[in-house]
Amino acid sequence: MTDTLTSATTPRPAPVVDVHTHAMPMPLLRQLEREGLADLSGADRHVVTLDPALCGLPPGAPIPLAPEQHDMALRLALLDASGADHHVVAAPPFLFASESDDARLVMDVTRRSNDALAEFVAGSGGRLSALATVPVGLPGAADELARCLDRLGMAGATMGSFGGRRELDDPVNDELWTALSERRCFTLLHPSRVSSRDRLADYHLVQLLGYPVETALAASRLIFGGVLDRHDLVLCLAHGGGCAPAVGARLDLGWHRKRVARVMPRTPSDYLRRLLYDTAVFDVTALSRLVEDMTARNVLLGTDSPFDLVDRKALETIRAIGLGEEEENAILGGNATALLPGLASAPARGRTIGAPPAGATHSPLPVEGHPR
Numbered sequence: 001m002t003d004t005l006t007s008a009t010t011p012r013p014a015p016v017v018d019v020h021t022h023a024m025p026m027p028l029l030r031q032l033e034r035e036g037l038a039d040l041s042g043a044d045r046h047v048v049t050l051d052p053a054l055c056g057l058p059p060g061a062p063i064p065l066a067p068e069q070h071d072m073a074l075r076l077a078l079l080d081a082s083g084a085d086h087h088v089v090a091a092p093p094f095l096f097a098s099e100s101d102d103a104r105l106v107m108d109v110t111r112r113s114n115d116a117l118a119e120f121v122a123g124s125g126g127r128l129s130a131l132a133t134v135p136v137g138l139p140g141a142a143d144e145l146a147r148c149l150d151r152l153g154m155a156g157a158t159m160g161s162f163g164g165r166r167e168l169d170d171p172v173n174d175e176l177w178t179a180l181s182e183r184r185c186f187t188l189l190h191p192s193r194v195s196s197r198d199r200l201a202d203y204h205l206v207q208l209l210g211y212p213v214e215t216a217l218a219a220s221r222l223i224f225g226g227v228l229d230r231h232d233l234v235l236c237l238a239h240g241g242g243c244a245p246a247v248g249a250r251l252d253l254g255w256h257r258k259r260v261a262r263v264m265p266r267t268p269s270d271y272l273r274r275l276l277y278d279t280a281v282f283d284v285t286a287l288s289r290l291v292e293d294m295t296a297r298n299v300l301l302g303t304d305s306p307f308d309l310v311d312r313k314a315l316e317t318i319r320a321i322g323l324g325e326e327e328e329n330a331i332l333g334g335n336a337t338a339l340l341p342g343l344a345s346a347p348a349r350g351r352t353i354g355a356p357p358a359g360a361t362h363s364p365l366p367v368e369g370h371p372r
Contacts, residue, residue, distance in 0.1 A: 014329065015085035016315070017336035017343055020188060020238055020278045020302030022092040023128075024048070026070040028116035032109070053102065054109060055094040056193050057206075063094050068306040072123050078306055079127060083315045086343060087305070088336070089121055090131040090158035093192035098160040103138050106163070110135045110144060118152040129155040129340065131188055137164025137172060142179040149183065155340045156234075157185050160192025161218035168218055169225025181231040186339045188278075190238045191215045207309065215242030220251065223271045224263055234339055236276035236300060240290050248272050248293075276339075278302025279318060279331065280311045288321045296327035300335050 029048060032038035037051040047062040055063060068075045079087055091113045097106045110133050121128040132148030134141045136159050148154040157180065166172055180187055194200055194210030195217070215237055222228050222235075237244060251268035254261040264271070277294055280302050281287050291299050301318065303311040311317070318331055337343040 014333045014337050015343065016083060017086045017088065017301060017333040017340075018082070018084045018303050018305060018314075019088045019186075019236065019300045019336050019340075020280060021087040021089050021305045022069065022307060023075070023089045023117060023120055024065065024069045024092065024095065025116040025120040027119070028095075028113055029065075029070070031112065037109075050094055053100045053105060054097045056097075056099045057094070058201075063092075064308045066306040066308075070120070072120070075306075076124065076127055082303070082305065084301070085127070085333070086336075087128045088131060088155065088188075088340065088343075089117065089128050090188055090190070091117055091133045092307070093160055093190050096133060096135075096160040096163070096192045098136075098162050098192035099165075101165055103164065106135050106138060107140060107144070111147075114144070114148050114152060114154070118148070118154060129342065131156045131158040131186075133157075134159050134176060134187075135163055136160060136168060136176065137162065137166035137170065139172060139175075141173070141176040145176065145179055145183075145185070149185065155342060156187060158188040158190055160190060161214050162193045167221045167225070169221045169227050173227075174230075177227055177231040177233065181233055184234055186234045186236065188236050188238060189215070189218060191218070191242065212239060212242030215239060216244040216247055219244040219272065219275065220268070223251075223268050224261065226264060228271045228274065229264055234276070236278060236302075238278055238280065238302065239304070240279065240281035240286070241272070241275070241277045241294075244272060245277070245290060245293055273298070276300060276335075279314055280304050282311055282317075284317050284320045287317055291321060291323065291327075291331070296323060296330050297335065299331050300339075301332055 029038050033040050039049040046065050048065040049060055052059055068078045095113050100106050114132050117130045121130045132154040134145050134157050191211040191214035194206050194214050200206045200210045248269035255267050276298050278300055303314045
């Protein structure tokens with residue numbers, strides 16, 4: 001795929017696309033507050049509290065609520081300041097209700113969250129696109145995906161790492177995997193719970209350590225559970241895949257030496273190389289290793305904006321790796337425009353970080369396992 005030419009001689013530059021950002025629209029939060037599921041009394045201090053059934057955190061745990069989560073003018077100003085042209089926006093995992101056993105609550109909040117997010121991005125002048133939250137572990141997830149893609153015009157999907165008291169490789173999710181695969185739907189897999197929460201209760205370790213481990217666990221369930229054999233998914237792991245890339249060799253060791261782990265035709269690291277990864281690893285060396293192991297065709301710019309753990313130097317880090325122009329531009333936006341419908345026509349501003357030379361054609365790298 002190449003960019004549409006704006007004239008006979010001047011190629012149109014591809015936009016810089018951040019595929020991992022979040023929003024919590026205020027109309028949704030106010031609805032939840034009226035129902036006793038949220039407390040906005042700390043909004044002036046940029047925090048919100050949510051019912052534990054929704055957020056999976058202890059009662060009263062503060063959740064960052066930067067105004068850019070819900071104020072469009074501030075969000076677009078943040079987008080401009082970041083050096084990106086386009087944000088792909090998802091609800092945060094605190095709205096996934098991943099650990100709730102109340103299926104009606106999960107489906108109701110998910111639908112309202114999707115409606116609110118679609119309305120929010122509609123006011124961005126084409127600068128934002130939305131990802132549909134799909135409630136894994138519950139029948140009806142595929143129906144909600146179809147509603148969001150077909151009726152709300154969302155660009156892709158996001159999901160948690162657990163839901164409905166079920167792991168991702170549970171058969172209840174087969175209908176959803178089929179729908180995502182058939183639609184070639186870009187899907188951001190975001191950790192949404194942790195194991196042994198009591199051991200992670202201090203020092204913000206739930207997110208600092210628990211989330212990367214959870215992503216590795218979710219990816220491993222998809223690999224060993226045969227999901228990636230049965231379905232050709234366009235699946236992007238948040239936070240650079242968490243711990244998954246680092247443990248690939250150990251998983252391979254088990255595949256070779258433990259009969260109980262030899263349940264798929266290829267080694268686990270082969271499957272990891274078929275997945276996509278965002279760049280939110282916060283370190284030049286770590287990102288360089290991720291790109292080396294997974295190739296630039298499988299890595300996309302992602303920052304976790306506008307949460308407090310946002311990668312504020314993502315574009316600088318990408319440029320510091322010393323990649324070739326084609327690979328660098330693919331990570332910055334070429335891969336995203338190839339995988340998410342509508343982004344190829346998103347406006348691109350002049351770039352000073354990672355920008356191609358004036359007049360250069362931007363050609364995204366082909367994404368391995370994800371034909372366009």
